Amino acid sequence: xxxxxxxxxxxxDAALRDAIPWLLRSRGIPCRAWESAExxxxxxxDEMSGxxxxxxxxSGMTGSELHERLLxxxxxxxxxxxxxxxxxxxxxxxxKRGAFDxxxxxxxxxxxxxxxxxxxxxxxxxxxxxxxxxxVMERLATLTERERExxxxxxxxxxxxxxxxxxxxxxxxVEVHRAHIFEKMGVRSAVELAQRLSLLGPPGSR
Amino acid sequence: MTVPAVPRPAATSxxxxxxxxxxxxxxxxxxxIFALFWYLQRSDREEQRATLxxxxxxxxxxxxxxxDHNEDLLGRFDPQRIARRETFEAHAAPLVTSNSGVIQxxxxxxxxxxxxxxxxxxxxxxxxxxxxxxxxxxxxxxxxHAVYGPPYPVGSDWQFDVLVxxxxxxxxxxxxxGVYSIRRLLADTVPWxxxxxxxxxxxxxxxxxxxxxxxxxxxxxxxxxxxxxxxPGHGLILHATPYRSATPMAGRVIMTGLAFLxxxxxxxxxxxxxxxxxxxxxxxxxxxEVAFRKAMEDSVQTGLRARNLDGRITYVxxxxxxxxxxxxxxxxxRLPPMPYWAxxxxxxxxxxxxxxxxxxxxxxxxxxxxxxRNGEIFDALIIEAPLIDSQGxxxxxxxxxxxxxxxxxxxxxARQQEERLQASARLITMGEMASSLAHELNQPLAAIxxxxxxxxxxxxxxxxxxxxxxxxxxxxxxxxxxGRIIRRIYEFVRRQEPKSEPCDIGILLADxxxxxxxxxxRQRVRLQRDIAPDLPILQADRILLGQAILNLMxxxxxxxxxxxxAARQLxxxxxxxxxxxxxxxxxxxxGIEPETAAQLFEPFYTTKxxxxxxxxxxxxxxxxxxxxxxxxxxxxxxxTIFHIALPLPAT
Numbered sequence: 001x002x003x004x005x006x007x008x009x010x011x012x013d014a015a016l017r018d019a020i021p022w023l024l025r026s027r028g029i030p031c032r033a034w035e036s037a038e039x040x041x042x043x044x045x046d047e048m049s050g051x052x053x054x055x056x057x058x059s060g061m062t063g064s065e066l067h068e069r070l071l072x073x074x075x076x077x078x079x080x081x082x083x084x085x086x087x088x089x090x091x092x093x094x095x096k097r098g099a100f101d102x103x104x105x106x107x108x109x110x111x112x113x114x115x116x117x118x119x120x121x122x123x124x125x126x127x128x129x130x131x132x133x134x135x136v137m138e139r140l141a142t143l144t145e146r147e148r149e150x151x152x153x154x155x156x157x158x159x160x161x162x163x164x165x166x167x168x169x170x171x172x173x174v175e176v177h178r179a180h181i182f183e184k185m186g187v188r189s190a191v192e193l194a195q196r197l198s199l200l201g202p203p204g205s206r
Numbered sequence: 207m208t209v210p211a212v213p214r215p216a217a218t219s220x221x222x223x224x225x226x227x228x229x230x231x232x233x234x235x236x237x238x239i240f241a242l243f244w245y246l247q248r249s250d251r252e253e254q255r256a257t258l259x260x261x262x263x264x265x266x267x268x269x270x271x272x273x274d275h276n277e278d279l280l281g282r283f284d285p286q287r288i289a290r291r292e293t294f295e296a297h298a299a300p301l302v303t304s305n306s307g308v309i310q311x312x313x314x315x316x317x318x319x320x321x322x323x324x325x326x327x328x329x330x331x332x333x334x335x336x337x338x339x340x341x342x343x344x345x346x347x348x349x350x351h352a353v354y355g356p357p358y359p360v361g362s363d364w365q366f367d368v369l370v371x372x373x374x375x376x377x378x379x380x381x382x383x384g385v386y387s388i389r390r391l392l393a394d395t396v397p398w399x400x401x402x403x404x405x406x407x408x409x410x411x412x413x414x415x416x417x418x419x420x421x422x423x424x425x426x427x428x429x430x431x432x433x434x435x436x437x438p439g440h441g442l443i444l445h446a447t448p449y450r451s452a453t454p455m456a457g458r459v460i461m462t463g464l465a466f467l468x469x470x471x472x473x474x475x476x477x478x479x480x481x482x483x484x485x486x487x488x489x490x491x492x493x494x495e496v497a498f499r500k501a502m503e504d505s506v507q508t509g510l511r512a513r514n515l516d517g518r519i520t521y522v523x524x525x526x527x528x529x530x531x532x533x534x535x536x537x538x539x540r541l542p543p544m545p546y547w548a549x550x551x552x553x554x555x556x557x558x559x560x561x562x563x564x565x566x567x568x569x570x571x572x573x574x575x576x577x578x579r580n581g582e583i584f585d586a587l588i589i590e591a592p593l594i595d596s597q598g599x600x601x602x603x604x605x606x607x608x609x610x611x612x613x614x615x616x617x618x619x620a621r622q623q624e625e626r627l628q629a630s631a632r633l634i635t636m637g638e639m640a641s642s643l644a645h646e647l648n649q650p651l652a653a654i655x656x657x658x659x660x661x662x663x664x665x666x667x668x669x670x671x672x673x674x675x676x677x678x679x680x681x682x683x684x685x686x687x688x689g690r691i692i693r694r695i696y697e698f699v700r701r702q703e704p705k706s707e708p709c710d711i712g713i714l715l716a717d718x719x720x721x722x723x724x725x726x727x728r729q730r731v732r733l734q735r736d737i738a739p740d741l742p743i744l745q746a747d748r749i750l751l752g753q754a755i756l757n758l759m760x761x762x763x764x765x766x767x768x769x770x771x772a773a774r775q776l777x778x779x780x781x782x783x784x785x786x787x788x789x790x791x792x793x794x795x796x797g798i799e800p801e802t803a804a805q806l807f808e809p810f811y812t813t814k815x816x817x818x819x820x821x822x823x824x825x826x827x828x829x830x831x832x833x834x835x836x837x838x839x840x841x842x843x844x845x846t847i848f849h850i851a852l853p854l855p856a857t
Contacts, residue, residue, distance in 0.1 A: 013649045015684055019656035022677060026663035057645060082652070084645040106651035109659050 005120050006050035007031040010040045010066065011082065012058040020053065020112070027113045029120070037061035041069060049127065051119040052079040053112075056087050056094070056102070064094050071098065076126065078119035080112075129199065136196050139185050147184070150177040154190050155197065232475060236468060243461060251429065254448065258431050261400055262446050266433055269444070272306045272395050273368070273437050276384050277352040280311070280370035285379035288313060291322065298324035301384060307391025309365070312383035318343040321380065343369060343381055350378075354438030357388065357416055364388045364408075364416035366438045386438075388417030404446040411441035424450040509586075509607035512593055517542050517563055520602060529586075529609050531579030548577040562590050562603055573610070584611040622721055646691050650684040657681045709746040711787055711852075712737055715780055718756055722763070731763050731774040738781040745855055746832050754828040754836075757821050758791040758848045765795025765845065773844075786834075787852045794845040798838065806838070 007029050011017050014035070021031035034040040037054075038061055052070070054063035061069075067079055078100035083091045091102040100119050103112050143151065146167075153163045160178070164171040187193045279301055288294040298311035302324060313322040345353050355367040368384045388408050396406050396419050405425060407418035409432070425447045435442040503510060509526030513519055522537045530537075530546040537545070547555045551574070558574055561567055571589035578584060587610045593602040657677040664674055715737050726733045759776060766774045777792040798806065807826050829836040834852040841847045 013653070015653040015680070015687070016649060016656070018680065019653040019660070019684075023656040023660035023663070026660035026667070026669075084648040105648040106655040107659070108655075110663065112656070113659070113663075 005029060007053055007116050008048065008050060009033040009053045010037055010063070011055040012036060024113060024116060029113070029116055037066035040066065044070070048077065049123065050077060051116050051123060052077050053082065053116065054079060055082045056090055057084060064090060067094060067097065067099065078123055080115055080119060132199050136199055142184050143181065147177050147181050150174060151181050154178065155194055228475070232472065239464060239468065255429060258404065258446060258448055261404065262431050262433055262444065265396060265400055265406065266444060269395055270437070276301060276306050276308055277368060277370055280368065280382035280384050281352070281372060283313065283372050283382040285372055285374055288322070294322045295324050305394040307386045307394045308384045309387040309390050310385040312385065314343065314381040314383055316378040316380055354440065356440040357410060357442065368438065392417055392419040404448050407445045408435055409443045409445045421449065426450045510604065511607060512602055512604045514602040515563070517559060526607055529607065530576065546576050548575050548583050551575045565592070584609055585614045586610065622724065625721060643691065643695055647688055650688040653684040654681050706745045707748065708743050709748045709751065710743050711780060712739070712741040714748060714752055715778060718752060718759065719778060721756065722759055726763060726776065729763050729767065730771050731766055731776050734775060734777045736777065736779045740782060741780060741787060742782065742854060744787065744852060750828045751832060754825040755789060755791065755850065757825050761821065762791050762793030762795065765793050768796060769794055785854050787854065789850040790847050792841050792845065792847040794841065794843060797840060797844065798846050
C-alpha cells in the first residue's frame with residue numbers, strides 16, 4: 001500500500017533516474033523510478049497515489065502520450081513534466097490537458113522538490129475532498145424519496161408551511177421529515193446542510 | 207484523305223474556255239486556209255476558163271476570117287483570065303502559099319469538070335478531092351455563094367473543100383475550089399501562144415479527131431471547151447483542151463509551204479500543249495507542295511527566320527512573329543539592329559550576328575537573349591543553317607528559334623529550389639543539432655543540479671558525510687558526461703571546416719543576384735548591384751561564402767517587408783579596397799535597435815517568428831573561417847548595411 005506522499009518518476013536517462021529520487025529523498029519524499037512509459041504503464045494500478053514526474057522527451061512513448069493514456073484510465077494524480085529547451089509548445093499543450101506543472105531542465109535549486117511538495121499537498125486535499133464527498137453521498141443515499149423532496153425545498157429556503165402546502169401534507173409531517181433529514185445528514189441546521197451539499201458541486205449537477 | 211475535291215466552277219469554265227478556244231481557232235484557221243485555197247483555185251479555174259473561151263472565140267474568129275478571106279479570094283477568080291494557065295497560077299499561088307491552110311486550088315467548070323488545079327493534081331500529095339462531088343457543085347451553083355464540103359481523109363490527114371461559084375454577067379462561069387488540109391489549117395492559123403496553152407483539135411460528129419495541134423504536155427481534160435466549127439460546118443467542132451499549166455508551180459510551193467507550216471504549227475501547238483500540261487502538273491504539284499509547306503511552317507512552333515548574306519531579313523514565319531511580337535511587314539527587309547534585339551545585350555547579339563554571317567555559328571545552336579515587342583526579354587535557342595538555292599548558291603542563313611525562357615525558368619526554379627532545400631536542410635541540421643545538443647546537455651546538467659541540491663538539502667538536515675560523498679562523485683561523473691557531449695559538438699563542427707578553392711567573387715555575386723531575383727520580385731524589392739569589374743580570385747569555400755552573403759541579402763529583403771514599396775531597395779556592392787575585397791549588403795529596412803545590436807551575433811538569437819537565430823552567427827563563423835570580418839552599421843538612407851571584408855591572398 002503506497003502512501004499519498006509518493007513520487008513516481010518516468011525518465012529514460014539513467015543518471016536522472018538516480019539523481020532525482022535521491023534529491024526527493026533528501027527532502028523526505030519517497031520516489032520510485034521507471035525507465036520508460038511502457039514499463040510504468042505495465043505497473044500502474046488504481047491504488048497508486050501521489051505525484052507523477054514525467055520526462056517529456058523519451059525514446060519510445062513520450063511523456064505526453066503516457067499522460068494521455070493515464071487520463072484514459074481515470075488517473076487523477078497530479079503530473080509534473082520535465083522539459084528541455086524548445087519544448088515549451090509541448091509543455092503548454094500538456095498543461096491544457098490538465099498537467100499540474102512543467103519544470104525546465106536543468107532545475108533551479110529545490111524548485112522541483114517544491115513543486116512535488118505542492119502537488120502532493122494538492123493530491124492530499126483532493127483525496128480528502130473525495131473522502132468527504134463520498135461520505136455526503138453515502139448519507140444522501142439513506143434519505144427516502146419524500147425526505148429528498150422536503151430537503152430540496154428546505155435548501156431553497158422555503159418555510160415549513162409552504163412546503164406542506166406544496167407537497168399537500170400536514171405541517172407536522174414536514175417537521176418530522178426535517179428532523180429525520182438533519183439526523184441522517186449529520187447536521188444541526190439548514191445552513192450546515194447547504195455547506196455539506198456544496199462539496200458535491202453546484203445544485204444542478206446532483 | 208477526307209478532303210473533298212470541291213470544283214471551283216468559275217475556274218473550270220474559264221479553264222474549259224481556255225482549252226476549247228485554241229482548238230476551235232486552230233480548226234477555223236486551217237479550214238479558212240483551205241477555203242482560201244479552194245476559192246483561189248476556183249477563181250483561177252474560172253479565169254482560165256474565161257481566158258479559154260475568149261481565146262477560142264478569138265481563134266474561131268480568126269479561122270473564120272482566114273476562111274472568109276480565102277473565099278473572097280476564090281470568088282474573085284476571073285474565068286476569062288484564068289483560062290490561061292499562067293494567069294490561074296498567078297491567082298491560085300498566093301492562096302496556097304499564104305499559109306492560110308489551103309493546100310490546093312481547083313478551077314471547075316460550071317458543069318463540074320475540073321479545068322485546072324494548082325498545084326497540079328499530080329503534084330499535090332493528097333488531092334483526090336471529092337469536092338468536085340456533084341451534089342456540092344450543084345449546091346454551090348444553086349446557092350450562088352461559097353459552100354463547104356464535108357471532111358474526107360487523105361492519108362493521115364483530113365481535108366475539106368470550099369466551093370466558091372464564080373458568076374460572069376449573071377451566069378455561073380465556074381467554081382473555084384479551095385482544098386483545105388485540116389492539119390495545115392491548124393498549123394497555119396492557130397498562133398503559137400494559143401498552141402502553147404491548148405491542144406486545139408477539130409473533131410467530127412462521131413468524136414473522131416480529124417486534126418490537131420498539140421504538144422506532148424499533159425492535158426487537163428476536165429476543163430476543155432468546144433464550139434462548132436462553122437464554116438466549114440458539117441458538124442465539125444473546134445475542140446480546145448488546156449494543158450495542165452505549169453504556172454501554179456509557185457502556188458504549189460506556197461501551198462506546200464503553207465501546209466508544211468500548218469503542220470509545223472499544229473505540231474508545235476501539240477508540243478506546247480504537252481509542255482503546258484507538264485507545266486500544269488508541275489505547277490499543281492508545286493502548289494500542293496507550297497500549301498503543305500505553308501501549313502507546316504504555320505503550324506510549327508519553332509520560329510523560322512531567314513536572312514540574306516547582308517544580314518537582311520528575308521523571311522519570318524508566324525511562330526517567330528508570335529514569339530517576338532512583331533508583324534512580318536515590320537521585320538522583312540530589316541537590317542541589324544533588329545527590333546527584337548535586347549539593348550542590354552546589344553554587343554553580344556551583334557557579335558553573334560557577325561559570327562553567324564561569317565558562318566562560324568556553332569552548329570548545335572547558341573543561346574541568346576531577345577526582346578519581345580512589349581519589352582520582355584526572353585531566352586532563345588537559335589540554330590543557324592546555310593540557305594542554298596536551286597542553283598546551289600549560298601544565299602543566306604535560315605535560323606530556327608526556340609523560346610527556351612520557360613525551360614530555363616523551370617531549370618532555374620529547380621536550381622533555386624535545390625539551393626533553398628540545401629540551405630534549409632543545412633539550417634534544419636543546424637537547428638536539430640542545436641536542439642538535440644540542448645537536450646543532451648540538459649540531462650547531465652539536470653542530474654548535477656539534482657545531486658547538488660540534494661547535497662545542500664542533506665547538509666542543511668545535518669546528514670552524514672558518507673551520504674553526501676556518493677552524490678558528489680555522481681556529480682563529477684555527470685560533469686564529465688557533459689564534457690564528452692561538448693567535445694562531440696566540437697568534432698561535428700570541425701568536420702564542416704570550409705574548403706579552400708579558387709573563387710571568382712564577381713561571378714559568385716552575379717550568381718547570387720540571379721538566384722535572388724525572383725524572391726526580390728515577389729517581395730517587390732529592387733536589386734541594385736554595384737560590383738567592381740576587377741575583383742580578384744580568392745581562395746574560398748564558394749558554397750559557404752555564397753550562403754553567408756545570400757543569408758545577408760535575404761535578411762535585408764525580409765527586413766524591408768514593412769518598408770514603403772517605392773523605397774524597397776537592396777544594394778549589393780563589391781570593390782577592392784585597401785588590400786581587401788569589401789562586400790556590402792545595404793537594405794532600407796527597419797534598421798537594428800541598439801539593444802538588439804549587442805545580441806545580434808549571439809547564437810539562437812532571432813527577431814523573426816520562424817527563425818532559429820543561427821543565421822548571422824553562422825555568417826560570421828563563415829567569414830571568420832575565411833580570415834575575414836563581418837560587421838554592420840546603420841544605413842544613412844535608413845536601414846542597415848552589412849559589411850564583409852575578405853583579405854586578398856598573401857601572394
